[in-house]
Amino acid sequence: MEPTIYLTFNGTCLEAMRHYEKTLGGEITGIFRNSDAPTPESRMQGSDDMVLNMSMRLGNAVVMASDAPEAWYARPQGFSVSLSPASVDEFDRLFAALAEDAQAVMMPPSETFWAERFTMFTDRFGTPWMLNFEGNKAMT
Incomplete structure (x- = not known):
C-alpha cells in the first residue's frame, strides 16, 4: 500500500x-x-x-x-508535499517554478545540518511544499 x-x-x-x-x-x-x-x-x-x-x-x-465548494474549503495546514530533488540544479529549478508568486516562504533555500539545501514555502495555489537536497549530507 x-x-x-x-x-x-x-x-x-x-x-x-x-x-x-x-x-x-x-x-x-x-x-x-x-x-x-x-x-x-x-x-x-x-x-x-x-x-x-x-x-x-x-x-x-x-x-x-x-x-472544494466555497463553504467547504479550508486552507491546507498540518502537512507539506515534500520532494527530494536529485541535484542542486534541480532543486533550484523546482524552487523557482513552484515558489513563483508564493503566498509565503517560511524558510528560504539554505543549508541545514541534514541537507545541502532545504526550503519550506506555500505556493500561489496554497499548497505547502518542502524541498530537500541532502547532497553530501545524505545518511547512509
Whole structure:
C-alpha cells in the first residue's frame, strides 16, 4: 500500500495541477468536472467547470485533487508535499517554478545540518511544499 497525496483547491485545481504536471514532469490521467456528473442531484454546488476529481501520475506515485465548494474549503495546514530533488540544479529549478508568486516562504533555500539545501514555502495555489537536497549530507 502506498499513500496518495490528495490536494484540495478553492477553484484553482485545474490550473494548479497543470502547473505541477509541467513543473514536476507528471501526467494528468483523468479529470472529472461538475458537468460530468450524471444527474443534477449528483453535482456539487458551484460552476460546471469545477473539478470534482482529477489525478496525476508522478513517477510511481499518484497525486489527486479537486476544487472544494466555497463553504467547504479550508486552507491546507498540518502537512507539506515534500520532494527530494536529485541535484542542486534541480532543486533550484523546482524552487523557482513552484515558489513563483508564493503566498509565503517560511524558510528560504539554505543549508541545514541534514541537507545541502532545504526550503519550506506555500505556493500561489496554497499548497505547502518542502524541498530537500541532502547532497553530501545524505545518511547512509
